[in-house]
Amino acid sequence: MSGYKRVKRVFDVTASLSGLLVASPIMLLAAVALKLESKGPVFYSSPRVGEGYKTFGMIKFRSMYTNADKQTELMKKLNQYQQNGVIESESKGCPFCEMLNRPCSPMLVNDNETICENSFIMRKDTMKPAAFFKISNDPRVTRVGKFLRLTSIDELPQLFNILKGDMSLIGNRPLPVYEAEKLTTDHAIERFNAPAGLTGLWQVTKRGKETVSEQERVELDRTYAKKFSFKTDVLILLKTIPALFKQENV
Structure with a gap:
């Protein structure tokens, strides 16, 4: 471990302990709200790839319905259905909403096909494959989960x-x-x-922008990996709080 990485680790331990102490009331309220709204665990562990391709379980507040992982696979199938010309049945309801255990609403007519709005959103947002996968207006997200995401509380x-x-x-x-x-x-x-981080150059540079390409994200990540230092980290930290108040479109 290099000299700066040792300093960085000491700072990380100190900051995380302090952050947990300060944020504990907010985290408690978030946990109660999640339990009151929907069934399932409060926390969600997602397999993530960090520095040196090391895989670990990244902990977040659960912001989706409990079967969201299965729904991700279903979204890919929905996209395939559109390409293959498969039409969903109006009477039976779409498989996405059946998995959510809720009625399809509202129904839309698209290219002479009657489909659920949730399915339409999934098809539209998954048409173009990319390394970075993100869906706007994701119906898998609960109401409490949407608030936690908008305020970044889900990351605590x-x-x-x-x-x-x-x-x-x-x-x-x-x-x-x-x-x-x-x-x-x-x-x-x-x-x-570079180390895997809670916040970083991409978040403070592009948060709130209307569109961010995959290439832009990779370039910003590469820039940080090549040049991260005490000065760089301090500048990113100072820009993080203002960035939280920008609407997230990235």
Whole structure:
């Protein structure tokens, strides 16, 4: 471990302990709200790929319905249905809403096909495959979960990951395995030379922007991996709080 990495680790432990102490009332309220709204655990552990392709379980407040992982696979099938010309039945309801255990609403007519609005959103947002996978207006997200995401409260449990040493306070965001597997070029894998972080250069630079390309994200991650230092981390930390108040479109 290099000299700065030792300093960075000491700071991470101190900051995560302090953060957990200060944020504990907010985290308690979030846990109660999640339990009152929907069934399932309060926390969600997602397999993520960090520095040096190390895989670990990243902890977040659960913001989706409990079967969201299965729904992710279903979204891919829904996209395939559209390409193959398969039409869903109006009377039976779409498989997505059946999995959510709720009625389809509202019904839309698209290219002479009657489909549920939730299915339409999934099809529209998954048409273009990319390394970074994100859906706007995701119907898998609960109402409480949407608020937790907008305020970034859902990220607070990652302070436990920082305390364990899985992550750093500042670094490149750890990626889901299916996203990391798509970044295989010598150019792209340089982003994995940096610690996995709770906040980072990409978040403070592009949060609130209307569109962010996959290439832009990779370039920002590579930039941090090549140049991260005490000065860089301090600047990112100072920009993080203002960035939280920007609407997230990235």
